Amino acid sequence: xxxxxxLSRVEPLWREWMERWPTPAALAAxxxxxxxxxxGRLGYPRRALRLHAAAVAMxxxxxxxxxxxxxxxxxxxxxxxxxxxxxxxxxxGLRTTxxxxxxxxxxxxALDGEAQAAPSLTAYERDLAESAVPSxxxxxxxxxxxxMELGALVCTARMPRCEACPIADRCAWLAAGRxxxxxPPRRGQxxxxxxxxxxxxxxxxxxxxxxxxxxxxxDGCAPESGTVDRCLDGLVADGLVEPLxxxxxxxxx
DNA sequence: TAAGCGTGGAT
DNA sequence: TATCCAAGCTT
Numbered sequence: 001x002x003x004x005x006x007l008s009r010v011e012p013l014w015r016e017w018m019e020r021w022p023t024p025a026a027l028a029a030x031x032x033x034x035x036x037x038x039x040g041r042l043g044y045p046r047r048a049l050r051l052h053a054a055a056v057a058m059x060x061x062x063x064x065x066x067x068x069x070x071x072x073x074x075x076x077x078x079x080x081x082x083x084x085x086x087x088x089x090x091x092x093g094l095r096t097t098x099x100x101x102x103x104x105x106x107x108x109x110a111l112d113g114e115a116q117a118a119p120s121l122t123a124y125e126r127d128l129a130e131s132a133v134p135s136x137x138x139x140x141x142x143x144x145x146x147x148m149e150l151g152a153l154v155c156t157a158r159m160p161r162c163e164a165c166p167i168a169d170r171c172a173w174l175a176a177g178r179x180x181x182x183x184p185p186r187r188g189q190x191x192x193x194x195x196x197x198x199x200x201x202x203x204x205x206x207x208x209x210x211x212x213x214x215x216x217x218x219d220g221c222a223p224e225s226g227t228v229d230r231c232l233d234g235l236v237a238d239g240l241v242e243p244l245x246x247x248x249x250x251x252x253x
Numbered sequence: 254t255a256a257g258c259g260t261g262g263a264t
Numbered sequence: 265t266a267t268c269c270a271a272g273c274t275t
Contacts, residue, residue, distance in 0.1 A: 002271040009261075009270085043259035050273080080273050090271095100271045120255085121272095148271065157269065158264060188267080191259075200259055238258090 001051075003083065005043055007152070013042055025064045027055035033251030036240060037207045045203055049239055050078025068092050089144045095137045097130045098144040102151025107132060109155060113172035115181035116157065198222045198231045203240065206251050215247040 001010045017038065021027035032052045039048035054076040058064060067073050073084035088094040104117035107128050117125060133140050154161050162174050191197055201221040205213060222228045235241035242252040
């Protein structure tokens with residue numbers, strides 16, 4: 001849930017979700033469309049589908065338990081390098097290297113004196129992070145959560161609170177006078193007028209619907225009908241929408 | 254490797 | 265108001 005989404009926004013929905021589906025088996029028993037429905041407006045609804053698929057995989061391959069190795073975690077749908085490392089470290093206390101957007105920012109600032117990390121994770125940044133993690137198991141687990149929290153709460157992207165930073169006396173970026181970022185620009189996302197916006201509108205309608213919707217009910221989702229058709233096709237291809245006879249659609253059963 | 258994928262709060 | 269950006273993953 002927290003992938004590309006601030007924890008403060010995730011928390012209330014996470015609590016609701018855990019009450020509804022307390023175990024992998026409980027989630028796996030629900031239709032995938034119900035996972036998408038109760039994902040609400042958290043964003044990136046494919047994550048809901050993959051979380052459901054991960055629950056199915058945990059029931060099928062791991063006796064309904066969360067796998068306790070990084071390789072086992074990494075094999076789950078929707079679990080990439082970051083999430084596998086985070087669960088391995090935070091839930092199981094394993095020694096690994098957690099690299100998320102917060103960790104990347106803290107390390108390049110403190111160690112390299114850069115204002116922000118590169119647009120996407122580089123091999124250099126991964127090496128930097130790996131070389132910084134303590135060798136001991138317990139110490140590494142503390143390190144991973146500490147660096148991430150520092151980035152989330154103090155060494156933030158927009159308004160870093162350097163006056164409250166516990167490593168301010170050792171920060172290369174602060175020592176250099178907090179120079180501005182001069183690397184390649186991050187690609188702007190943009191949203192207005194994109195298929196993502198149209199997909200979001202289509203799914204919002206389907207989440208609220210208690211019965212299948214016909215094609216004409218999506219007319220207002222985009223100015224051109226071709227856009228609606230393309231987005232519906234994409235949603236069906238992604239498994240987020242199930243097509244029925246007579247051009248009717250619903251969340252997947 | 255780069256592009257595509259949602260949403261909403263903060264600045 | 266417009267832009268940035270958030271515990272990334274997949275193809």
